[in-house]
Amino acid sequence: MNWVNLTSVEQLEEIKNASGYSLIFKHSTRCSISLMAKKNFEFDWDVIPSDTKLFFLDLISYRDISNHVAEVFQVTHQSPQILLIKDGECILEASHSDISAEEVAEVIAA
Template structure:
């Protein structure tokens, strides 16, 4: 699996209009907690079904996009943070030590 970088507003609309599951990982490149959460997530991401689109946001470089993601999916901004999107709706919002690829996989597989 591989991350798709979010770098412009049109991608957020595409994710919102996409059918199926998408996951957004919001990452602060200046934060050791965020780096640890990302590493832990990536160690287990083989449990996530392959048809899940995985998106990555460097929120230091794209702070405005992070705010737009929070508004679009009606979540409070946090970092690090994952959002699991199904058919345009956020069905899972987790941050910090609650970020879990296993939990994401369980949500998708139920």
């Protein structure tokens, strides 16, 4: 699996309008906790169905998009943070040590 860099509002609108599952990983490049959460997530991400679109948001470089994510999906901004989107709605949000590829896979399988 590979990350798709989330770098534009247009991509965010595509995620909002897409059918199926998309995941946004909001990452701070200045935070060691965020780096650890990302590494742990990537270590286990093979449990997530391969047709799930995985988006990576560098929120230091793209703070405006990060703010837009919070607004569009009605979540409180956190870092690190994952949002699992299904058919335009955020159905799972987790941050810090609660970020889990296994939980994402379980929600998708349910």
